[in-house]
Amino acid sequence: MAVEFSRVITLLRKERGITQKQAAADLGISQAQLSHYEKGIRECGLDFVVQVADYYGVSCDYLLGRSAERSGQTITVEELPDAGGATAGSVYHGSVLPTMYKKLIENSLDILFDRLEKCRDKRVVVPVSNYLMLAVYRMFRLLYHAAPGNVSSMFRISPARWEREADAAMCLQESQLAATVAGEEGARPSPAAFEMNTESLAREYPRRATSLMNLIKNSEETIRRGVR
Incomplete structure (x- = not known):
């Protein structure tokens, strides 16, 4: 969990354009503690994972690297749009x-x-x-x-x-x-x-x-x- 979680929370903070100090204050922890989480030095509890998910408006699965979607959606082939090219809608002998x-x-x-x-x-x-x-x-x-x-x-x-x-x-x-x-x-x-x-x-x-x-x-x- 530590590697993906540390990478994603650092990414989300930087994308939002806020400092580590500000994020730590908003989350109710010290900057040193958040720094340890972002560097993967320490692992947090599940309660904090949920708190961070709410703070950044993403799913816990996304934070933990279980989903590539911020919403945590697990995609199926039917849910992906066709690009509309020559091969759109092709069927490959029953294999998805x-x-x-x-x-x-x-x-x-x-x-x-x-x-x-x-x-x-x-x-x-x-x-x-x-x-x-x-x-x-x-x-x-x-x-x-x-x-x-x-x-x-x-x-x-x-x-x-x-x-x-x-x-x-x-x-x-x-x-x-x-x-x-x-x-x-x-x-x-x-x-x-x-x-x-x-x-x-x-x-x-x-x-x-x-x-x-x-x-x-x-x-x-x-x-x-x-x-x-």
Whole structure:
């Protein structure tokens, strides 16, 4: 509990723009005690979890990392909106898992590209788009090669080279974006299009934010499993 709780209460306080001293006073504890909770040095009781949930207007499940939704909602595939693309409403032979992941990714991409549209900076739009296309290309080609009878001449880059060259191309796109954001490629992009938090995302994208929050949660769980 301590790791997720400490991360979330720190996030909520900073999103609200209040100091640790003010939050501690509002919650009726010392600043030192709140600092220990936010750093994960000490664990609090369940009564305090409920008090914090009421203070920030979120669910206890959200505070404890059990739900990616501030309301504590547990989503089902039926509750996620379709992105409205060519694959919207697709049925995958009775399995809901591909449909769930498709909705998480498509709805999250809707938010991402809405932010890119607001940014209107080609130096940001191009590397992000190229990186995502390369990621899809990699996964599609791996699946394509899973069937030995598929004709390899569909692709122009040879089987011996494509994986490493795709890796290099993705790293290059990421590097270009990082340099642009850092101001190494001229003026920095305006940060206005990328200013957001969990509350503003839920407000601006009421039908899509659930997907993004769950995509973030699932991705970080995948990362943690991969490095352990």
